[in-house]
Amino acid sequence: MARFVELDEAIADLVHDGDTVALEGFTHLIPFAAGHEIIRQGRRDLTLVRMTPDIVYDQLIGAGCAAKLVFSWGGNPGVGSLHRFRDAVENAWPRPLAIEEHSHAGMANRYVAGASGLPFAVLRGYRGTDLMTHTATIAGITCPFTGEELTAVPALNPDVSIVHAQQADRSGNVHLWGITGVQKEALLAARQTLVTVEEVVDTFDTHPGDVVLPGWALSYVAVVPGGAHPSYAHGYYERDNSAYAAWDATSRDRSSFETWLAEIGAGAGSSS
């Protein structure tokens, strides 16, 4: 049964150095507040998993939290590059970053396998691409009925998955709607989970794209209004596109990034 806790308590309890951590949310409902709390707590050597790293992972990578990134598209949507990600990959700053990259279809299916208690998933993908050469977690598989050759990818089972949802009820059931990406699968694939929510309500209304996850399948719920800013929370607030644009300048330069780190309360030397 999900327990309601404060965000800092949840992160302290769930996220440990060396863990594999997934923060999901496809453009929408990205758990920024949780990401910033991981930075403030100074976690290290994380394997960060996420289809679209977005600027939240740029921040975690720049802060030196990550040893490895498992992903499928690492850009600043609508703006350009993730400069801290590029600096880590191109220049090993603030530390080397191992990468394991897939396509969106592959990542989505890896979460599906994880949520399903299966060791792998099958898809039509990757054939002819150089991803097959550089990513070890892609293999061929033969259909036992037709003999057709397909592609297999291994399950993702993060130690912790974190998502942001619009609402929880008092039983700890959580409710998200709109674009819901791979959040359900990311939560169900993980050993432990945290859902940050905009608010707690008595009952859930219905909306297009509803996803309701029962509280008994979750570890923690933390009430964090605005916890997805500068991404958006459908029905609560819009995407802060100017913040995404501003991140380009903030992140382009190491020193302006370190100023940002200090502003969010990261300890001295967070990035080194």
Next chain:
Amino acid sequence: MARFVELDEAIADLVHDGDTVALEGFTHLIPFAAGHEIIRQGRRDLTLVRMTPDIVYDQLIGAGCAAKLVFSWGGNPGVGSLHRFRDAVENAWPRPLAIEEHSHAGMANRYVAGASGLPFAVLRGYRGTDLMTHTATIAGITCPFTGEELTAVPALNPDVSIVHAQQADRSGNVHLWGITGVQKEALLAARQTLVTVEEVVDTFDTHPGDVVLPGWALSYVAVVPGGAHPSYAHGYYERDNSAYAAWDATSRDRSSFETWLAEIGAGAGSSS
């Protein structure tokens, strides 16, 4: 783009002797009217696919429409046996019925593979059961990453899938809610599709368990109020449990069944 047609026209156009046909709906929204129209049109040698044959397939089997049944649970829910199904399997009346039986998990995954354009699906299932001996469409498969042995089942790709939904809009998008079973997968797995609906509305409201399927992915929509009776249509009418109970007597005896056949307008000799 889905075309609005009359039920008889849709069945005449879509369902041909020898076709593989799936009518889906898990207790809820069972497309009875479409099944009865198939009986009236005297189709023969069908391979009928359905997780829970329910009394609609008892009727089709008794009427002699089916050469084969692909299924996972063949009973009269809450009542007992499907007598026409049993008579066909036990006594080859009105004709022999080949069976291919799975578990629900296996059938659901076969539809998922079909909807996904994959030749097979993987699950943890069947191990240690005698289904593995008697059902050819179950095979072992080895995880290419862990070496673990799992089970594979081949995709289901019906020639035609038919479901009943609560609503269509004027563009032919369809909307069902409540218990939605494997209907989405059954439709997306099929080469052609028919959705019968209670009514056409201007816009869709939201409900728990919403499934909306775009009209451009469907072949035909037919407006058939009450088309799921005696099963139920959440928000429209309740299950006619007395009709399910009465079917036990009607179907137990070949002659009372033939009287029923005549009553729904099946041609003479439908069952032989």
Next chain:
Amino acid sequence: MTTPSATGGGDPAGGDPADGYTTDEMMTVAAARGLSSATTCFVGIGLPSTAANLARRLHNPDLVLIYESGTLGAKPARLPYSIGDGVLAESADALCSSPEVFNYWLQPGRIQVGFLGAAQIDRFANINTTVIGDYDNPKVRLPGAGGAPEIATSCHEVVVVVRQSHRTFVDAVGFVTSVGFGRGAGHREALGLPGRGPQAVITDLGVLRPDPTTCELTLTAIHPGVQVAAVRAATGWDLTVSADLISTDPPTADELSTLRRLEATKTGVGR
């Protein structure tokens, strides 16, 4: 074992015994008691559904019921008539598709107790719901597997509720639809089945549990007024009786009245 067992507690009923109850009522009450400490239960229709809903009303209001129709956390105000009854959908915490309920909820071992019925069950708690007689030329064609094979393997443990008779309790089922302990000790492990398998078979005569060493079902509890000889006579193998055989507490007045109120909800029209 250190993990809490949903069926391990004797769970004293703790009320006044009721006068005049049927053997089916005793069975259902005993089954409901077995769920007094359970957290999540994958519910088969019929007797298991009645017992699971009774457990929610009697002593385990937080018990999460999952039905294979994709209704997660159903809290039906009346007994469902079928496994896809609208009252399950209306009262559920969440609804999901058939693929999702099996793939995302059952298969990964998220559900603690699987609650099953049976047409036939054997010495090693294997269940047959497929066929009596030759598969290709059957004497009786039964409904088939449904969700049971994967419930029997993926839930942490399984409880079977079934009326006991010589025809139902057979030495070895002719068709294994759902695996209990297969051919005996170690067979589940050899098959790689994750759950612990059937931990209790609750009948109208008593309770059978697997022997810790051999996995053979043995009589561990007997309902009030039932003789051991009668249980043995209703069993198609040489039934071992536990040295620690206990007598089931009869239904309390509260248990019985709650059960009867629950059963009465089903007689209306409903759907």
Next chain:
Amino acid sequence: MTTPSATGGGDPAGGDPADGYTTDEMMTVAAARGLSSATTCFVGIGLPSTAANLARRLHNPDLVLIYESGTLGAKPARLPYSIGDGVLAESADALCSSPEVFNYWLQPGRIQVGFLGAAQIDRFANINTTVIGDYDNPKVRLPGAGGAPEIATSCHEVVVVVRQSHRTFVDAVGFVTSVGFGRGAGHREALGLPGRGPQAVITDLGVLRPDPTTCELTLTAIHPGVQVAAVRAATGWDLTVSADLISTDPPTADELSTLRRLEATKTGVGR
């Protein structure tokens, strides 16, 4: 070929040519014209999204737009700022999860046209959006694959919209993120890729299409005022010019004003 091609039509613009337009505007208008007879389109963000939304406004209001955020049939009232923009969700016929959009909608070949951008594209229309330089020690790390590899293989055909330059149009990409024609004729078939691959590459200078025999991209249309020599200079291989080279009709006043009104929707705050 007998199947209608989404990009086959010259589709005469049929209006008065506009005065004063940018090369980007010409590119976007040409790309939108290429969708005039398309039914369904899987839309990448950026230039492809602008062109696809322009096509809906100009001459193909029934064009179904699918974005990888799981928005099926999006009809955004303004240009989406990102691929998961809330206006896509609000206007979609249906919403689905990420696994579903790739597994149920893209993978089975349900989508006719895949509309992609590129960081680099080569002679055989293979696309690189992963890395410039050595993979393990890159000169420029690009965003990576996203949905593109499977869009490039599963859609019936692919259209690429990209500004043309010597740096972007290379002889052979250093990293194949999304397969065009691989190493040339027959390679897609050998890989078992279902779609027909890139049928048009629409740039700010002209339109390149695969040679029917060799699958090499050749210049088949040139935009008004652009010289062939300039296109060749902006191409990193010895570009073949089609014997049937046509000149693109300039944007009509209606095309241009519609495009500009569309672009203006993006400058607001929005999300």
